[in-house]
Amino acid sequence: METFIWLIPLLIFIFLLLRQERGRTAVVRHHLKHKKQNREGNVMEELAKQFIGKECLINTIMGMDSTIKGTVKEVAGGGIILENKDGIEAINLEYVTRIREWPHNAKGKKKQVFLG
Numbered sequence: 800m801e802t803f804i805w806l807i808p809l810l811i812f813i814f815l816l817l818r819q820e821r822g823r824t825a826v827v828r829h830h831l832k833h834k835k836q837n838r839e840g841n842v843m844e845e846l847a848k849q850f851i852g853k854e855c856l857i858n859t860i861m862g863m864d865s866t867i868k869g870t871v872k873e874v875a876g877g878g879i880i881l882e883n884k885d886g887i888e889a890i891n892l893e894y895v896t897r898i899r900e901w902p903h904n905a906k907g908k909k910k911q912v913f914l915g
Contacts, residue, residue: 830860830896850898855898870883
């Protein structure tokens with residue numbers, strides 16, 4: 800009986816991980832289906848072009864902590880070319896949910912952003 804006591808918390812933990820992953824894939828599936836039905840691709844691309852040359856925070860549908868920071872260099876072909884401290888990065892516009900310019904205070908300095 801004592802050998803099964805440690806098994807119960809382990810099974811609960813595994814169940815919670817599987818449930819979270821299933822929820823994430825459902826969100827991705829719903830988002831892609833919605834984009835395909837509404838043909839929003841060109842609209843998002845035109846909106847993203849407003850941020851070329853600006854430091855931005857880009858949120859994607861890949862999870863709660865999926866914010867990408869950097870300077871938008873180019874928007875073309877359904878993607879965004881972003882330059883950050885690690886180098887150049889390409890982001891698929893199908894997975895982008897929000898783009899916003901990095902907030903600045905009254906003196907023009909970048910504000911500390913708390914993502915959460």
